[in-house]
Amino acid sequence: MSKPPIDPKTDLVLERVVPVPPRLVWRAWTEPEHLMPWFCPRPWQTVDCRIDLKPGGEFYTQMRSPEGENMEGGSGCYLDIEKERKLVWTSALGPGYRPAMARVHDLFFTAWILMEPEGGGTKYTAIAMHPDEASAKRHEEMGFQDGWGTALDQLVEYARTSL
Numbered sequence: 001m002s003k004p005p006i007d008p009k010t011d012l013v014l015e016r017v018v019p020v021p022p023r024l025v026w027r028a029w030t031e032p033e034h035l036m037p038w039f040c041p042r043p044w045q046t047v048d049c050r051i052d053l054k055p056g057g058e059f060y061t062q063m064r065s066p067e068g069e070n071m072e073g074g075s076g077c078y079l080d081i082e083k084e085r086k087l088v089w090t091s092a093l094g095p096g097y098r099p100a101m102a103r104v105h106d107l108f109f110t111a112w113i114l115m116e117p118e119g120g121g122t123k124y125t126a127i128a129m130h131p132d133e134a135s136a137k138r139h140e141e142m143g144f145q146d147g148w149g150t151a152l153d154q155l156v157e158y159a160r161t162s163l
Helices: 022-030 133-141 144-162
Strands: 011-018 045-051 058-064 070-082 086-090 110-118 121-129
Touching (some): 011 133
Antiparallel strands (some): 011 121, 045 058, 058 070
């Protein structure tokens, strides 16, 4: 499986080998009831999730802060899907490839989640591709490495105990 060309100025990458097989990583990413327990770093919670797992299908999450405030966690459109290997979606499009509505807080990016068998685990690569350096810097300053890394730790914990 090939990764997209990475531009260090506009793309953020998180890569790790995790001790769960790709089939469990896949289930954790593609089944709403299994995505919600781990998707956002605690003490935040994912309180709603919609997954229409097909190109053009919807990927949507809603999060709740520790203070009880709800906010959209992610909204987008799947672009490419390869079972137990690859998920690609973008926040720049909504379901059915409709252009997303721009809002002040939006951060448009295309996400790649790549899963490759390695030993008894998975080589996990998450890539967030941005349209420009300013967007990538904003995402990095929002805590991309810590946030996505913590969520991955939570995915592994959940997969090992609940899947």
